[in-house]
Amino acid sequence: MLDDMLEAGSYAPMLLKDRRAIVTGGASGIGAATVRAYVREGARVVSLDVNDAEGKRVVADAGAAASYVHCDIADRRQVFEVFERAVAGLGGLDVMANVAGVERRTPAENIPDEEWDLVFGVNVKGTLKGAAASSTSDRELESAARSDPLTTRPRKAP
Numbered sequence: 001m002l003d004d005m006l007e008a009g010s011y012a013p014m015l016l017k018d019r020r021a022i023v024t025g026g027a028s029g030i031g032a033a034t035v036r037a038y039v040r041e042g043a044r045v046v047s048l049d050v051n052d053a054e055g056k057r058v059v060a061d062a063g064a065a066a067s068y069v070h071c072d073i074a075d076r077r078q079v080f081e082v083f084e085r086a087v088a089g090l091g092g093l094d095v096m097a098n099v100a101g102v103e104r105r106t107p108a109e110n111i112p113d114e115e116w117d118l119v120f121g122v123n124v125k126g127t128l129k130g131a132a133a134s135s136t137s138d139r140e141l142e143s144a145a146r147s148d149p150l151t152t153r154p155r156k157a158p
């Protein structure tokens with residue numbers, strides 16, 4: 001139904017108009033669909049992934065409101081650095097979509113330690129790092145805005 005409405009040009013609710021979003025795992029699957037949908041709904045989106053070729057292709061396809069930055073969400077230092085820059089560039093953060101993930105489908109009895117470490121490092125710890133970095137970056141920006149209101153716009157009410 002949405003496809004029909006898009007094709008007919010009759011779908012334009014702009015549910016995320018002017019919202020500022022970060023999407024992890026934006027190069028593929030659910031993350032790529034999220035980047036496209038958020039832009040279609042009026043958001044400005046920074047897409048993060050480790051698959052640079054696909055990540056760039058998806059944002060080019062999504063439109064000028066989307067940009068791509070390489071970020072390994074399992075790497076704490078990288079996550080905090082990238083989020084700080086992304087949130088400053090967006091002027092704040094309204095939406096955080098933690099989609100990046102890995103799946104190996106190895107039978108439980110055969111999963112080697114390295115695979116447990118990879119899956120937990122990305123899917124569990126990576127998600128926590130993204131959540132921590134996004135709240136930290138936004139808090140710092142809001143605190144800067146309180147001392148200098150011209151540095152950013154206040155977060156929009158939901």
Ligand SMILES: NC(=O)c1ccc[n+]([C@@H]2O[C@H](COP(=O)([O-])OP(=O)(O)OC[C@H]3O[C@@H](n4cnc5c(N)ncnc54)[C@H](O)[C@@H]3O)[C@@H](O)[C@H]2O)c1
Nearest residue numbers: 025027028029030031049050051072073074100101102103
């Ligand atoms: N597709 C489904 O039906 C479904 C259902 C339930 C859960 N999931 C889980 O949701 C997540 C996303 O699913 P998908 O189908 O979009 O998978 P996908 O493989 O198409 O996309 C995952 C994206 O995450 C990126 N990624 C992997 N490691 C990363 C890292 N360290 N840093 C940054 N980006 C990284 C990949 O490059 C890829 O672009 C996966 O963990 C998957 O297991 C998917």
